[in-house]
Structure formats: C-alpha cells, structure tokens
Amino acid sequence: MTRRILLVNGPNLNLLGTRDPAIYGTATLADVERITTDAATAAGFEVRSIQSNHEGILIDAIHAAREDCLGIVINPGGLTHTSVALRDALTGVLLPFAEVHISDVNAREEFRRFSYLHDVAAVRVIGEGADGYANAVRQLTALIP
Ligand code: CA2
Numbered sequence: 001m002t003r004r005i006l007l008v009n010g011p012n013l014n015l016l017g018t019r020d021p022a023i024y025g026t027a028t029l030a031d032v033e034r035i036t037t038d039a040a041t042a043a044g045f046e047v048r049s050i051q052s053n054h055e056g057i058l059i060d061a062i063h064a065a066r067e068d069c070l071g072i073v074i075n076p077g078g079l080t081h082t083s084v085a086l087r088d089a090l091t092g093v094l095l096p097f098a099e100v101h102i103s104d105v106n107a108r109e110e111f112r113r114f115s116y117l118h119d120v121a122a123v124r125v126i127g128e129g130a131d132g133y134a135n136a137v138r139q140l141t142a143l144i145p
Pocket of ligand 1: 011012017018020075076101102104105
C-alpha cells in the first residue's frame with residue numbers, strides 16, 4: 001500500500017498569505033501544502049490535501065482517510081476551539097494525528113487556549129509558523145511503523 005498521510009486545513013486557512021502577516025506569516029495555503037509534501041516525501045510518504053470552510057466536508061475527508069492513509073496532519077482553524085464533532089471524527093478513524101497551529105494560540109485571546117484535540121493528538125505543534133507543518137510531519141511519520 002502507498003504510504004500516505006492526509007493534510008487537513010480547516011476554515012479560513014485559504015486566506016493565509018492575504019492578510020494578518022503579523023499573526024500568520026506570509027506563507028500561502030499552497031506554500032503550506034508544499035512544505036508538508038516536501039517533509040512527507042523525505043519521510044517516504046505521499047500527501048493528500050484538503051482545505052474546506054465546511055465542517056462536514058472535513059469530517060467526510062477524515063472518514064475516507066481510514067481507507068488509504070496512515071496518519072493525519074490537521075490544522076482545524078477555529079474548529080479547534082469549538083468542535084466535538086471533529087474530535088469524534090479524528091478519534092473514530094483510529095489514525096494517529098498531528099495538530100498544528102501556525103500562530104501561538106496560547107499567547108492570544110483566552111478562547112484560543114482550549115483545544116478539543118489537545119488530549120487525543122499524538123503530536124502537537126504550536127506557534128512555529130508554516131514550517132510547523134514540516135515538524136508535525138517528521139514527528140507523526142516517526143510514530144508510524
Ligand atoms: O494558528 C492557527 O493555525 C489557527 O489554527 C488559525 C485559525 C485560528 O482560529 C486558530 O485559533 C489558530 C484561523 C485561521 C484563519 O487564518 C487566516 C489567515 C489569514 C487571514 C485571515 C485568517
């Protein structure tokens with residue numbers, strides 16, 4: 001079987017690189033996908049990438065990953081702080097996953113400090129900018145036999 005990971009970017013991450021560079025840097029979503037793919041290739045994995053602003057579409061993609069992926073790298077965007085359904089999808093498919101945040105969510109508004117994924121993520125990378133996705137891939141793939 002091809003060794004593949006799913007890259008999931010949630011709501012509003014399609015706006016990366018268009019505004020708020022002081023918070024999110026200047027990398028675009030395409031840059032994030034390239035950074036992730038380069039790190040995955042180096043680790044011997046392919047990447048399937050999805051970004052959506054719709055929770056159900058993200059959940060369907062996570063369910064589909066059961067069939068042909070060995071792990072998931074996810075930046076859930078604002079759903080991090082609100083979504084039991086996304087947590088249930090990620091725990092339901094029994095794939096190890098890495099939670100990534102470009103910004104330092106612990107140094108921003110109080111409501112960003114809580115993550116519904118914090119206790120179920122195999123890897124958490126917070127506040128390392130777009131390069132954090134590469135770090136997440138390296139740590140996640142190291143856990144996959
Ligand atoms: O720091 C992160 O990666 C976040 O997951 C990004 C989410 C935010 O709700 C989380 O608290 C932390 C928001 C993504 C929106 O990204 C934008 C990028 C540029 C311009 C506007 C939004």
